[in-house]
Amino acid sequence: MRELLLIGIGVGDPDQVTVQAVKAMNTADVFFVIGKGDEKQELVDLRTGLLAEHVTHPHRVVDIVDPPRDRTPSDYRGVVEDWHEKRAALFETEFAATGEDVGAILVWGDPALYDSTIRIVERVLARGNVTFEWSVVPGVTSVHALAAAHRTVLHRVGEPIHITTGRRLAEGLPDGIDNVVVMLDAHCTFTQVPGDDVHIWWGAYLGTPDEVLVSGNLREVEEQIVRVRAELRARKGWIMDTYMLRRG
Structure with missing residues (x-):
């Protein structure tokens, strides 16, 4: 993978996806989609619906199962740190396996506000096993x-x-x-x-x-x-x- 795009897609309304985001989505060859189990399958469906509505560029979707974490920890920062490490390992595996040129992650809202995707990408690159250029497209929060x-x-x-x-x-x-x-x-x-x-x-x-x-x-x-x-x-x-x- 040569390039990774982190694309803010708003909070669910396909009409809130920006023109910049639609243009970026149509340059991606593969989309990495994180699932959170059956209870939140609807969120995955919303993402795939966005792709169906806005993307005409040929592409494929890679589903990644989000690792579980303790929601009521005594050591909140420690649990989140461990969760980020597990997420980074999953992404690194998928990034290394893909043969496509441009990958993308669709991020709810905006990647800069209470979202871990930017930190995870930085963590993946810090490991030094895969390299790629990357950029962020803002979204409606x-x-x-x-x-x-x-x-x-x-x-x-x-x-x-x-x-x-x-x-x-x-x-x-x-x-x-x-x-x-x-x-x-x-x-x-x-x-x-x-x-x-x-x-x-x-x-x-x-x-x-x-x-x-x-x-x-x-x-x-x-x-x-x-x-x-x-x-x-x-x-x-x-x-x-x-x-x-x-x-x-």
């Missing part, structure tokens, strides 16, 4: 999709915005920050945020036909979000959601 779906902005005039995870939100909102976007929250940590003057904009399955939105005063809608989220996850077997909090 769930943060952008959330704001657009709710027809709102991420911050008030002149104010900063903080993007974090549910794990870090559990430590409390940062001092002096009133606008917070939270990703990767499996435990509805917003219920732990104090105050009666906090507004929430929440969205699940953003950019897909199953998109669900809830917004309002946090204290008034938090129980609704917890219930809806549990119902959605039970029905589909998986959930991807993002939300924004604003004080004052």
Whole structure:
């Protein structure tokens, strides 16, 4: 493989794939697709649907089974480090085996925001067993999709915005920050945020036909979000959601 493309494909809506991404996809000879088991087969199907809609260039698809990892570890960084190493080994094997000229990985949202693909590619190259040129094509993130779906902005005039995870939100909102976007929250940590003057904009399955939105005063809608989220996850077997909090 001479070249690898990391292509941000947005959060599910094929119309959110950029023109730059479509052009890049049509130069690829092989696509490496990571699967996360039967529960998330729908995510793989969305990727293959994107290929069917946007790619006219002859290509093939290589399925890679994502290695499992502990979702409730005592040593979070250690578990993630081990997971990245296993992922790198899988990618290295497939990169070395491919005879095609240009490969591509389709990345949900944008590769720069809470995604490990760039780190894994750097890790593969650091091993020194395979070499290739590589580049990144940006995509629409769930943060952008959330704001657009709710027809709102991420911050008030002149104010900063903080993007974090549910794990870090559990430590409390940062001092002096009133606008917070939270990703990767499996435990509805917003219920732990104090105050009666906090507004929430929440969205699940953003950019897909199953998109669900809830917004309002946090204290008034938090129980609704917890219930809806549990119902959605039970029905589909998986959930991807993002939300924004604003004080004052």
